Amino acid sequence: MQFLIDNFPLLRSAFLTTLSLAVASGLFALVLGTILAGMRVSPAPTLRGLATFYVEVFRNTPLTVVFFFLFFGIVEIDLQFPSRFIAAVAALGLYTAAFVAEALRSGINAVPTGQAEAARAIGLDFGQSLRTVVLPQAFRTVVPPLGNVWIALAKNTSIAAGFAVTDLTAALQRLANVNADQILMVFFAIVLGYLVITLPSAWAFRAIETRVAIVR
Amino acid sequence: MSTSTVLFDLPGPRARRRQRIGTVLGGLLIAALVGLALWRLGINGQLDPARWAVLFDLRAGVPQALGEALLNTLEVAAVGMVAATLLGALLAAGRLSDHIWVRIPVTAIIEFFRAVPLLVLILFAFLFLPTVGVPMTAFRALAIGLTLYNMAVLAEIFRAGILSVDRGQREAAFALGMRKTQVMTLVLLPQAVRRMLPVLVAQLVVLLKDSSLGFIVGYLELLRQARALVEFFNFRFGDLYTFQLYVAAGLIYIVVNVLLSQLARYVEKRTARSAKTAATEQVEEPVDVQMGQGGGGVGAPR
Numbered sequence: 001m002q003f004l005i006d007n008f009p010l011l012r013s014a015f016l017t018t019l020s021l022a023v024a025s026g027l028f029a030l031v032l033g034t035i036l037a038g039m040r041v042s043p044a045p046t047l048r049g050l051a052t053f054y055v056e057v058f059r060n061t062p063l064t065v066v067f068f069f070l071f072f073g074i075v076e077i078d079l080q081f082p083s084r085f086i087a088a089v090a091a092l093g094l095y096t097a098a099f100v101a102e103a104l105r106s107g108i109n110a111v112p113t114g115q116a117e118a119a120r121a122i123g124l125d126f127g128q129s130l131r132t133v134v135l136p137q138a139f140r141t142v143v144p145p146l147g148n149v150w151i152a153l154a155k156n157t158s159i160a161a162g163f164a165v166t167d168l169t170a171a172l173q174r175l176a177n178v179n180a181d182q183i184l185m186v187f188f189a190i191v192l193g194y195l196v197i198t199l200p201s202a203w204a205f206r207a208i209e210t211r212v213a214i215v216r
Numbered sequence: 217m218s219t220s221t222v223l224f225d226l227p228g229p230r231a232r233r234r235q236r237i238g239t240v241l242g243g244l245l246i247a248a249l250v251g252l253a254l255w256r257l258g259i260n261g262q263l264d265p266a267r268w269a270v271l272f273d274l275r276a277g278v279p280q281a282l283g284e285a286l287l288n289t290l291e292v293a294a295v296g297m298v299a300a301t302l303l304g305a306l307l308a309a310g311r312l313s314d315h316i317w318v319r320i321p322v323t324a325i326i327e328f329f330r331a332v333p334l335l336v337l338i339l340f341a342f343l344f345l346p347t348v349g350v351p352m353t354a355f356r357a358l359a360i361g362l363t364l365y366n367m368a369v370l371a372e373i374f375r376a377g378i379l380s381v382d383r384g385q386r387e388a389a390f391a392l393g394m395r396k397t398q399v400m401t402l403v404l405l406p407q408a409v410r411r412m413l414p415v416l417v418a419q420l421v422v423l424l425k426d427s428s429l430g431f432i433v434g435y436l437e438l439l440r441q442a443r444a445l446v447e448f449f450n451f452r453f454g455d456l457y458t459f460q461l462y463v464a465a466g467l468i469y470i471v472v473n474v475l476l477s478q479l480a481r482y483v484e485k486r487t488a489r490s491a492k493t494a495a496t497e498q499v500e501e502p503v504d505v506q507m508g509q510g511g512g513g514v515g516a517p518r
Binding site: 041043044045046050060061062064065068069072073076077096099116120125126129130134149151152153155156157158159161162169172173176180181183184187190191194195198199 | 223224227231235238239242252253256257260262331332333334335336339340343344347425428429431432439458459462463465466469470473474477507
């Protein structure tokens with residue numbers, strides 16, 4: 001126990017890094033994913049094709065490879081992220097956005113046709129009917145899949161440890177190296193850190209789901 | 217809902233002209249960006265054919281090294297697949313058990329291993345198990361981590377598959393006087409397996425890709441091998457081949473991924489045609505399966 005108290009500052013900052021990594025890339029992925037989902041149902045064929053291309057590419061590329069390109073690849077075209085943290089957020093966000101877009105698209109498809117027809121019949125144009133009628137209902141039906149995407153994202157942040165971002169997993173490696181006798185305690189603390197993020201998220205999403213679910 | 221026809225009218229001549237102009241401008245912009253990137257690469261000398269030739273240079277040993285790394289990846293994945301499938305089936309049976317003293321601990325185990333990142337499990341095997349006297353190699357650590365994580369995910373997949381069989385089948389089997397084990401092995405499993413197969417294959421593919429996490433514990437899989445080669449060449453020739461080797465490793469990954477996704481799609485198509493799954497509901501691919509743990513997901517079968 002003493003050991004955990006001694007290393008509390010390191011653990012706390014590592015936990016906060018993991019949490020902010022997940023939150024920042026989650027928000028980024030939500031915004032980008034919504035835009036992509038909108039593009040996939042848009043009137044312009046070019047936009048549809050572009051969004052489909054994006055989703056297919058990122059779904060078939062391992063996250064580790066995305067990390068590799070953003071950390072070591074773009075240097076070759078003379079670009080660089082201001083910090084490793086931001087590069088990690090970009091990698092996680094770009095990757096997760098593809099899954100958010102897929103979840104939202106399935107939600108849009110689940111909205112009954114009559115809703116969109118009614119919106120068009122009272123004279124709303126494409127943007128208006130998407131924004132005010134279809135998307136609000138779509139978001140409600142995709143709460144459970146989005147929750148799963150968020151939890152998977154929170155676990156995926158651990159990959160960043162392999163690229164010198166000092167998150168929980170990196171703290172695990174560092175503490176385990178210097179405290180070989182306390183190793184079980186280290187694991188306990190780190191796993192607790194992840195559970196503190198994932199379990200309450202699961203409960204929260206279940207609560208939101210029951211609150212906003214549409215009875216049809 | 218077929219949004220494409222409901223959400224907007226078919227574009228008229230003016231809208232079509234606008235779209236064409238937009239497409240051309242957007243295309244030019246993207247072409248310019250790609251051109252700019254290629255130009256920068258060229259200025260940095262990365263497009264020099266001599267630099268790429270090393271990838272196919274048998275005497276330098278690069279193709280052999282990469283091939284060996286790919287084999288290493290397949291080897292650890294094979295061990296993980298068999299172990300995770302067996303343990304996952306056991307856990308699923310435990311979670312569906314009628315006895316509460318079996319069900320609750322098994323549920324706790326499944327939920328725990330699903331909630332912890334795979335990388336943490338691999339590190340646990342790699343760093344902790346040696347301290348209690350288990351001899352550990354990078355290979356074993358990777359195999360143990362992959363098994364622990366995937367058995368939990370597979371257990372959930374099996375459970376969902378068995379629950380997707382129509383209730384009437386089970387009730388009819390019991391009405392005929394079958395015992396619990398008979399109902400499971402003769403009626404539920406044969407139908408559930410067909411339904412689960414696509415998701416099962418998808419998860420095994422994810423497992424294969426997740427073995428890329430081995431590069432963190434020093435297992436010589438593809439990424440690690442690329443890094444080792446980079447370090448070796450940097451030592452002898454300076455920073456000549458870094459970019460090329462990483463691109464090669466990345467491309468091999470993507471090619472393997474796409475091929476495996478095609479396999480998953482093929483299995484999905486074949487099982488979808490079979491009339492023997494008529495009494496089951498559609499099982500959706502869970503996000504755990506789609507997003508993977510760093511290895512990346514599988515293109516959705518559609």
